[in-house]
Amino acid sequence: MRYKFGSKCLISPAPLAGIERWKPVARPRQAAIAGVYTTKQGKLPDRTSFSLQLEAIKGALDDAGIPIEEVDGIIPMSMSDHLPGTTAHQFWANQLGERPLGLMEVGGASGALAKAALAIENGMCEVVVLFYGKAGSLVGPRGTAMPDRAPRVPDWSFYQSGAYMTTWYALWAQRYMHEFGVTHADLAEVAVFTRHHATLNPDSIMGRKGDITVEDVLNSRPICEPLNLLDCSLDNDGGYAIVMTSVERARSGKKEPVLVLGGAESTYTDFYVTINDPWFPEEGKAVRRATERAFGIAGIQHDDIDVAGLYDCFTITTIRDLEEMGFCKLGEGADYVKEGHCSLGGKMPTNTDGGLLSNSHAGDPAGMHTIEVVRQLRGECGERQVPGAKLGVSLQQGWAVHGMAGVLVMATE
């Protein structure tokens, strides 16, 4: 499989069952990922969020071989707390040396990158940097201090009920298990294969702890039933960045370009407030929509994919990712995992870095899956390398549980 600028746009694959195809549009230019970077991930008490973000920006540009002077688009996935009233992209426009920047944000990591690719392809900007960094705060309940009086929160906020992200995914898992007769042991399979991948990634946080079994997951302490500790992602510090530009510019950089064949994003609900019945409709929700769009634009089919990075904040998430994206039928995600398709050596190795469950989950880790897919397509993954990987996909999701999704399809030249 070889994708060339211009030629791939003419490919018109056969329609997938139940999936509408879009006629690929001939593009004036081809976007590519030129650089990626991850800071150290873990407990980083001596670092600040800002310094992780700056390190990630510099690191990804260095990986690309592109100087900061060429950056003219930005996807800051963090708020700026330096100048009240100043948005993050305004802050960074000045911090990076009074740089004229276009804000390319919206849609989570994969979705924002899909939009940045369109901007590059159509000449709105030349070099876009997506970055994130977080230190010193926690996502989970350990990060909540005891107040001296009842705090006031927005009217319908889940904080009033003692819920947090894990609780939401637990409610999702409970309902899912009820509707489809899936067991906790089925969910646990996700933690097992991602941990194994982490053991092959020297930079992962949990890899040094070695492999785990389904029994280990079931015997780990409960957090929000039915989810136990080993069903949950990590809660650590870290930063990362991704540089996207035209394939021509990327070719004159340091690394082999990774082409962006297409991407899309979709949102169906608000920030952990409204849930509608059914939660698992046959026609899917945001992840399905983003996937169909992205695969249609890229002109690919499911079986074309060599390697995947699928959002895995909890074990249930990966199972639902696989179903919503159409790799298997509704209710059969755990079977797909048990058949070994997501493991190294399987037909679509997934989260080969160990994912959010066993590699790293720093604040908003939505770009991490894309970075691992880029490294796989470059052949940089050592022991965990998927041999001959040429086509990869990343899925970012979040908000109200699969509420907002972004999908990005990438390929070697």
Place this chain on the structure above:
Amino acid sequence: MTYLKPLPQIEPRNKEFWDGLAAGEFRVPKCDDCGHYNWVPYPACRSCLSENQTWTPVSRDATVWSFSLVHRGPGAFNDDVPYAVVLAKLAEEPRSCIVLGNTVGIDPNDLYIGMPLRIVFEEIPGEDVTVFRFAAADAAEPDDADAALNVENQPATVA
């Protein structure tokens, strides 16, 4: 003992709801045009986009749609572990109204999907707020719920 869990910011746009709880009613915006209830409240009906909605008391009947037993709680909730968080589906149709909340007087181990619930009310001492909880459908009404307040594992209960 002071109540230290998060409480709502009561504002003009949601005051009808919180006043309703104090009056022993669970009020949900009902569309004047298509008749659908909407939860959580939004400025316009999700079914027909009409802005003509009226806060309307519902039956307070619900069923467990999903639930979780929480073993690590944020802030003051951590004193109550394990406690239950439920998604309860109100009896009102046709648009689903799924409400997140805590239980009262229910042993968390007795929860199951489909379990009949009834919305009950709890005044928060020292605050201007009455909150709602989900009790078992066959539980006593709030007036004689003192016995229920002694059941263990209740996040909602203030000693």
